[in-house]
Amino acid sequence: MARPQRWEVSSINDGVMEVKLSSWKYFHDYVVQEMLRFSHYIWRGQRDSAWALESSLDRLMRDKKGANKNSIAKAHLAKFKMAARGRRGANPDKIVDDNEWWALGQHQGLATPLLDWTESPFVALYFAFEKSDAPISKRRSVWSLGNVTTKNNALKSALAEAQNNKLVGESYLTLDRFRPTLDENARLVAQAGLFTRGPLGVTVDDWVKTYYADQNDGAMLLKITIPDDGRHDCLKTLNKMNINHLTLFPDIYGTTQHCNKAIEINKY
DSSP states (O other), rough: OOOOOEEEOOOOTEEEEEEEESSGGGHHHHHIITTTTTTTOOOEEEEEEEOOOHHHHHHTTTTTTSSSSHHHHHHHHHHHHHHTTTTTOOOOOOOHHHHHHHHHTTTOOOOOOOEEEEEEEHHHHHHSSSSSSOOSSSSEEEEEOOOOOOHHHHHHHHHHHHHTSSSSSOOOOOOEOOOOOSSOOOOHHHHTTTHHHHHHHHHHHHHHHHHHHTTTSOOOEEEEEEEETTTHHHHHHHHHHTTTTHHHHSSSSHHHHHHHHHHTTTTO
């Protein structure tokens, strides 16, 4: 009997490559066979392969056509800073960097310009399959992002002229990754997490396609799509690897969700 094809690989277009797995079971094979030598890639799981890499703030502002989104984001962050007074516990660390404020809000449900990533491909796989809602595309996805650089000359010129390009109210042209230093997010540590932040109104995949246009000799962004079939087996396998809500969310919320999974999934 012929061995089933484990995956199909597309050609690289504008720095993006797609890998189509025939089963979640081959995700481990692909990571071990193709990705172990690339330690600088970070990972993100999404429930539906049709979804772009879009921040929660961009999703919230989709209907704000014609509005100054940078101004909305600046006011949104200022309101969060004001509303958070007295709610961070006793003697909280002083926050002086806006990205740290955004990171604090991200894991508390605030709409932000950040995207969550992890250094672990298997943590990303867990988040791709964790929700029971079936994807419209019938496939889930795990994305992997390399160290992006601003190769485009026009972008370099724009950055050289911008004095405060990384501030909320200014033109934020780069796609940066960062790790918060605040000691207020045990989840981030448990998930080997970090963030990316790019321009408002631009998805990460569109950013890569724009600034890596015509690059076809190396994938800056990898999209691995996986059939929705076998979700329970996938999550049971990850649970045996100690990847579950109990370990990724070291709080009461993680405890409740882990217990719920034990009812939903037989022999979890």
